[in-house]
Amino acid sequence: DVKVTQSSRYLVKRTGEKVFLECVQDMDHENMFWYRQDPGLGLRLIYFSYDVKMKEKGDIPEGYSVSREKKERFSLILESASTNQTSMYLCASTKEAAYNQPQHFGDGTRLSIL
Amino acid sequence: AQTVTQSQPEMSVQEAETVTLSCTYDTSESNYYLFWYKQPPSRQMILVIRQEAYKQQNATENRFSVNFQKAAKSFSLKISDSQLGDTAMYFCAFMKPPNLIPLVFGKGTRLSVIA
Numbered sequence: 001d002v003k004v005t006q007s008s009r010y011l012v013k014r015t016g017e018k019v020f021l022e023c024v025q026d027m028d029h030e031n032m033f034w035y036r037q038d039p040g041l042g043l044r045l046i047y048f049s050y051d052v053k054m055k056e057k058g059d060i061p062e063g064y065s066v067s068r069e070k071k072e073r074f075s076l077i078l079e080s081a082s083t084n085q086t087s088m089y090l091c092a093s094t095k096e097a098a099y100n101q102p103q104h105f106g107d108g109t110r111l112s113i114l
Numbered sequence: 115a116q117t118v119t120q121s122q123p124e125m126s127v128q129e130a131e132t133v134t135l136s137c138t139y140d141t142s143e144s145n146y147y148l149f150w151y152k153q154p155p156s157r158q159m160i161l162v163i164r165q166e167a168y169k170q171q172n173a174t175e176n177r178f179s180v181n182f183q184k185a186a187k188s189f190s191l192k193i194s195d196s197q198l199g200d201t202a203m204y205f206c207a208f209m210k211p212p213n214l215i216p217l218v219f220g221k222g223t224r225l226s227v228i229a
């Protein structure tokens with residue numbers, strides 16, 4: 001089974017801090033995604049990557065950056081955390097050209113910015 | 115741009131009954147994929163069922179089935195014999211090939227199965 005592991009289930013940080021959310025997948029998937037999930041808004045795509053060192057902006061990239069130095073790891077970075085970035089963050093991965101295959105999700109990181 | 119609309123923010127159903135969750139989408143594409151994902155409380159999001167647009171036959175997975183109406187751009191999920199474990203957020207999602215284009219999700223429907 002594909003395993004997508006997010007480094008923290010719960011995280012509390014302070015306004016202005018630089019925050020790193022880590023995601024690792026163990027199935028050699030090319031594509032990795034970061035979503036933000038908020039009540040009433042569903043899942044919104046922040047960034048995605050289809051190869052090492054490649055990144056593409058999603059729908060809401062402002063205030064975020066990403067890093068993909070290795071194929072299995074996709075990091076989401078909050079450059080200067082703000083309270084409006086308090087949310088659930090979901091990482092997902094999928095195989096290249098497997099558009100009829102499901103995305104595999106991690107358990108999520110519930111991030112609180114105080 | 116594609117959009118996915120789930121018009122029912124919350125629903126409830128009695129155990130053993132049948133419930134239908136609605137999803138509509140907007141696209142000018144002829145070939146695409148549709149998905150229903152389930153997110154149980156405090157648990158991982160998982161795929162429930164998927165439908166390929168060029169297939170006319172509705173997909174079925176055990177108690178879960180879809181009513182795919184391509185002309186109407188409708189993709190509803192029917193859950194038969196509802197169980198307490200079906201309590202979850204359900205998200206409808208759209209994907210257009212090639213795979214570089216990520217999923218577009220609806221806002222979700224919170225389903226509660228009541229004993």
